[in-house]
Amino acid sequence: xxxxxxxxxxxxxxxxxxxxxxxxxxxxxxxxxxxxxxxxxxxxxxxxxxxxxxxxxxxxxxxxxxxxxxxxxxxxxxxxxxxxxxxxxxxxxxxxxxxxxxxxxxxxxxxxxxxxxxxxxxxxxxxxxxxxxxxxxxxxxxxxxxxxxxxxxxxxxxxxxxxxxxxxxxxxxxxxxxxxxxxxxxxxxxxxxxxxxxxxxxxxxxxxxxxxxxxxxxxxxxxxxxxxxxxxxxxxxxxxxxxxxxxxxxxxxxxxxxxxxxxxxxxxxxxxxxxxxxxxxxxxxxxxxxxxxxxxxxxxxxxxxxxxxxxxxxxxxxxxxxxxxxxxxxxxxxxxxxxxxxxxxxxxxxxxxxxxxxxxxxxxxxxxxxxxxxxxxxxxxxxxxxxxxxxxxxxxxxxxxxxxxxxxxxxxxxxxxxxxxxxxxxxxxxxxxxxxxxxxxxxxxxxxxxxxxxxxxxxxxxxxxxxxxxxxxxxxxxxxxxxxxxxxxxxxxxxxxxxxxxxxxxxxxxxxxxxxxxxxxxxxxxxxxxx
Numbered sequence: 001x002x003x004x005x006x007x008x009x010x011x012x013x014x015x016x017x018x019x020x021x022x023x024x025x026x027x028x029x030x031x032x033x034x035x036x037x038x039x040x041x042x043x044x045x046x047x048x049x050x051x052x053x054x055x056x057x058x059x060x061x062x063x064x065x066x067x068x069x070x071x072x073x074x075x076x077x078x079x080x081x082x083x084x085x086x087x088x089x090x091x092x093x094x095x096x097x098x099x100x101x102x103x104x105x106x107x108x109x110x111x112x113x114x115x116x117x118x119x120x121x122x123x124x125x126x127x128x129x130x131x132x133x134x135x136x137x138x139x140x141x142x143x144x145x146x147x148x149x150x151x152x153x154x155x156x157x158x159x160x161x162x163x164x165x166x167x168x169x170x171x172x173x174x175x176x177x178x179x180x181x182x183x184x185x186x187x188x189x190x191x192x193x194x195x196x197x198x199x200x201x202x203x204x205x206x207x208x209x210x211x212x213x214x215x216x217x218x219x220x221x222x223x224x225x226x227x228x229x230x231x232x233x234x235x236x237x238x239x240x241x242x243x244x245x246x247x248x249x250x251x252x253x254x255x256x257x258x259x260x261x262x263x264x265x266x267x268x269x270x271x272x273x274x275x276x277x278x279x280x281x282x283x284x285x286x287x288x289x290x291x292x293x294x295x296x297x298x299x300x301x302x303x304x305x306x307x308x309x310x311x312x313x314x315x316x317x318x319x320x321x322x323x324x325x326x327x328x329x330x331x332x333x334x335x336x337x338x339x340x341x342x343x344x345x346x347x348x349x350x351x352x353x354x355x356x357x358x359x360x361x362x363x364x365x366x367x368x369x370x371x372x373x374x375x376x377x378x379x380x381x382x383x384x385x386x387x388x389x390x391x392x393x394x395x396x397x398x399x400x401x402x403x404x405x406x407x408x409x410x411x412x413x414x415x416x417x418x419x420x421x422x423x424x425x426x427x428x429x430x431x432x433x434x435x436x437x438x439x440x441x442x443x444x445x446x447x448x449x450x451x452x453x454x455x456x457x458x459x460x461x462x463x464x465x466x467x468x469x470x471x472x473x474x475x476x477x478x479x480x481x482x483x484x485x486x487x488x489x490x491x492x493x494x495x496x497x498x499x500x501x502x503x504x505x506x507x508x509x510x511x512x513x514x515x516x517x518x519x520x521x522x523x524x525x526x527x528x529x530x531x
Contacts, residue, residue: 001211002225017050017418020111022104022128023119024088026056026078027311032254033336034144036311037206037229038119042076044230044411052076055107057083057100057124066099079107081124088123090151091174093184095192096468100125108135115140115418118200122147126192127470129199133428134472138201138421140414143210144333148193149217154258154330162330166217170449182448185483188437191462194218195473198430201421204414206334207355213331223428225417228358229334230410233343233402239319241345241395243388246278249381250321250346252314252337255285260327260351260371262287262294267327267377269298273385280304282317318344322391323384326350329371334359342366342402345395349380365398433478436466452484 021042027035038054046052054076063069063082070079081103086092104125108116116132116139129139145153151172155163158172169186176183203219205211206229215221249268253259261281268279279300281291284307295303309317318324324341326332331354338359341348348366350356360366367384369377384391435457451458464473466480 001208001215001221003208014419017115017415018111018113019045019050019052019418020055020107020113020116021052021119022055022116022121022124024057024121024124025059025083026054026080028073029061030059034120036336037142037144039074040232040407041117041230041411041414043074044407045415046076048408048411048415050415053107053111053113054078055081055104057081057087059083059085059088066097068103079103083123086177089174089177091177091183093178094123095126095189097125101127101131104128104131108132108137113137114422117142117414117418120144120147121196122153126196127468129196130470130473133199134470136427138418138427139199140202140204140417140421141197141200142204142206143214144206146210146213146331148197148214148219155213156258156330160257160329185449185451187449187451187458188463188465188483192464192468195430195434195462195464198428201428202417204417207358209331209355209358210333227410227413227417228405229336229339230405230407231336231339231343231402232407233399233405235315236318236340236344237399239344241322241392245276245385247276247323247385248321249277249279249323249325250282250317250341251280251325251327252282252317252341253326253335255281255283255287255291257287258328258330259285260329261291263329263372263374263377264325264327265291265294265298265300265303267374267381269300270374270378271385272378272382276385277381278302278304280306280317280321282306282309284308314340315344318346321346323381324348325377325381326356327369327371327377328353328356330354332356338366339402339405342398345399347384347391347394348398349377349384361401364394365401366394429476430462430473432460432462434469434473434476435461435463436469436474436477436480437463437483438466438480439482450484453481457481 021038023035023038025035027039042052042054056078058080061080061082063080065082065084067082068079070077072078081100087097088094116128116137118128118139118141121128129141132139146155147153149155149166151169157163173183173186197219200223203214203224204227205214205224206227208226211224211226215224251261251264255261268274268277271277281303288305292305318341324337324346326335326338328351333355335356338348338350338356342365348360349369350360350366351371352368353371357368360368362368367380369380463483469477
């Protein structure tokens with residue numbers, strides 16, 4: 001795993017690069033931490049003289065599902081593909097979308113980028129790295145959460161506990177919303193993602209913690225690079241805070257269970273100096289109504305729900321606060337809200353979890369709290385309310401630390417990584433053989449993960465629906481099999497097909513065998529190889 005700064009490579013390609021940034025959603029209609037990082041990094045690369053375009057899904061906009069609309073934002077051309085909420089819902093098939101892949105292929109042919117820089121892909125198409133690799137274009141993927149490992153992106157179970165067992169994903173998969181179809185087998189979902197990530201030339205993780213989790217899951221350590229996210233601290237500087245009450249406590253982020261906002265409300269309600277504080281929650285999410293009811297039950301009718309706030313207005317939000325709290329109970333990566341709060345000189349209290357301790361030095365640039373420990377959180381907040389000078393010291397230290405984390409420095413390191421992977425001969429390929437799954441992959445059995453396959457195939461191969469394979473992957477497909485069969489006749493027919501093909505290939509002499517395979521692949525691109 002590479003954690004040292006990446007310098008720009010010297011060689012024949014030292015001029016400006018053509019870079020295609022790809023992400024499942026993009027501002028302005030969808031604004032989250034990953035999307036803001038993708039946008040600001042694209043801007044920084046463009047300012048450094050590179051030609052940058054964006055390929056992104058568009059959710060909630062005027063574009064019809066599956067249609068493409070090109071526009072320009074902050075001087076960057078954006079190819080937007082209309083998406084629907086079900087495209088991101090694992091209860092539907094949210095891995096591969098043929099229409100998106102067709103638009104991507106057209107954009108790659110038109111723009112001819114030197115490199116693709118992908119961010120979150122779930123809901124857009126996980127085949128993107130493989131499609132680019134087929135055209136000889138390397139892909140670098142920045143990991144912002146656990147989308148490659150976890151259905152919920154958070155490694156959190158539905159009951160709120162952290163998950164360390166990636167073999168139990170079926171318990172989190174929603175019931176299929178497609179009439180008459182049980183969900184795609186979890187094994188096929190996982191192998192499709194693994195096959196896609198096998199085509200990635202290099203990975204970027206903003207935190208060592210996230211990088212280690214992906215490497216433990218199976219990503220190659222020699223392709224993993226830890227490069228912290230940058231930020232533009234200029235809009236957040238210059239704030240002068242007083243010491244008067246009420247002390248303004250701020251939360252910024254998604255209103256979901258994994259963020260621990262319910263625990264924050266409980267902690268504020270339990271504070272000894274509760275009457276001296278005012279709590280503001282910025283963000284949207286499915287738990288908003290429940291959080292509002294919780295605050296009312298606790299007699300905290302002064303809690304303000306600010307809703308969604310535009311990025312340009314966030315400096316004002318931080319300037320009007322005294323303390324930022326991020327009470328997450330999931331393993332955060334590098335939260336944008338913490339970086340912005342540090343830049344604005346806010347005292348920060350955050351959970352000691354995930355990559356947060358890599359940003360916050362406890363007692364120096366902020367305070368860390370055990371996740372889910374509401375009495376501890378209440379005590380830390382009481383301490384900061386009682387000692388305004390303590391808040392100011394933490395804020396000054398934080399501003400000094402974050403001053404070195406700008407987007408231009410991040411862009412230079414990312415550019416160096418781009419140039420390192422631009423040798424076409426270095427494009428990776430899957431380490432495991434590919435088995436194309438034909439027929440119905442989504443059966444009507446009670447156990448959709450039960451496969452009628454030999455143990456050797458199940459343990460040593462990547463099992464992927466054959467119609468999801470790219471042209472080059474089909475050429476490397478070692479065989480075609482049914483994932484499962486539901487009758488003796490289907491089993492017999494499948495076996496006869498496999499045996500007949502095998503006997504035919506063995507009976508033909510060498511040159512005739514090669515011609516037969518070549519002819520068969522004209523009509524059946526994923527015709528299996530035979531030695």
